[in-house]
Amino acid sequence: MSKAETGRLAAHVKGISKSFGDGGARLQVLKEIELEVRRGDITMLVGPSGCGKTTLISIIAGTLKADAGELQVLGQDLRKMSTAEITRFRAQHIGFIFQSFNLIPTLSCVENVSVPLLIQGVSASKAEKRAKEVLDQVGLGERTKHRPSQLSGGQQQRVAIARALVHEPELIICDEPTAALDAKNGHVVMELFEHVARGKDRAVLIVTHDNRIFHHANRIANMDDGRVVEIHDVDADNPPPEHLKHVERL
Ligand SMILES: Nc1ncnc2c1ncn2[C@@H]1O[C@H](COP(=O)(O)OP(=O)(O)OP(=O)(O)O)[C@@H](O)[C@H]1O
Numbered sequence: 245m246s247k248a249e250t251g252r253l254a255a256h257v258k259g260i261s262k263s264f265g266d267g268g269a270r271l272q273v274l275k276e277i278e279l280e281v282r283r284g285d286i287t288m289l290v291g292p293s294g295c296g297k298t299t300l301i302s303i304i305a306g307t308l309k310a311d312a313g314e315l316q317v318l319g320q321d322l323r324k325m326s327t328a329e330i331t332r333f334r335a336q337h338i339g340f341i342f343q344s345f346n347l348i349p350t351l352s353c354v355e356n357v358s359v360p361l362l363i364q365g366v367s368a369s370k371a372e373k374r375a376k377e378v379l380d381q382v383g384l385g386e387r388t389k390h391r392p393s394q395l396s397g398g399q400q401q402r403v404a405i406a407r408a409l410v411h412e413p414e415l416i417i418c419d420e421p422t423a424a425l426d427a428k429n430g431h432v433v434m435e436l437f438e439h440v441a442r443g444k445d446r447a448v449l450i451v452t453h454d455n456r457i458f459h460h461a462n463r464i465a466n467m468d469d470g471r472v473v474e475i476h477d478v479d480a481d482n483p484p485p486e487h488l489k490h491v492e493r494l
Pocket residue numbers: 264265273291292293294295296297298299300343494
């Protein structure tokens with residue numbers, strides 16, 4: 245691959261392996277994973293429960309360290325960075341949506357969404373203004389003062405999405421972002437991701453079981469038992485294959 249092509253990649257995963265536990269209880273969860281996440285694309289990661297999807301995206305986001313292999317994220321070699329450097333890099337350049345939302349229960353919606361901006365030193369009033377804009381985009385403009393416990397699961401998920409987008413990160417990584425959303429809100433969120441990925445040459449990496457959203461993907465990577473076993477590039481002539489629509493649900 246040429247240098248120019250490498251620059252187009254938001255993430256380049258080469259031979260990444262990861263195990264949990266020791267001795268007899270040791271479990272190899274990722275087995276020499278290969279994956280390219282291109283800028284301008286929505287890449288979806290699918291596969292049965294327990295195959296290693298969350299583990300892989302946690303490594304790409306820098307919240308978990310791999311045992312072996314190489315990893316370039318937005319042109320940086322994460323293995324050469326200290327934990328503090330990775331934390332700063334993530335806060336600036338990556339938007340991460342956790343499978344379990346991870347909203348701060350004592351903060352209102354607008355305060356939760358403001359957090360990534362406040363970390364970057366944006367003033368409280370500017371952060372709040374921008375947070376309200378993004379909450380409006382996900383259809384929660386009327387709920388800015390509510391706490392997470394006062395919201396439905398789908399509303400909490402949209403707050404988590406707003407928080408991941410608020411600082412316009414170059415790489416957005418989401419674990420099941422539409423699992424708690426109805427068709428209408430799922431569509432709104434996917435349109436937002438498309439706008440983010442295509443309009444500004446960023447990249448979106450989504451773990452999903454939700455075959456309602458597969459047609460939004462440019463590329464689908466199918467994982468099984470710690471390996472990427474198939475890559476499918478999606479376009480008008482190449483719709484998502486039927487067998488990927490039957491991935492095991494939780
Ligand atoms: N911190 C950990 N300690 C020990 N085992 C772990 C840990 N995290 C994950 N695992 C194991 O690694 C395997 C892969 O987990 P992972 O969460 O990556 O799966 P997944 O593909 O995201 O599944 P799901 O679709 O259910 O979310 C599972 O067998 C899980 O039990």
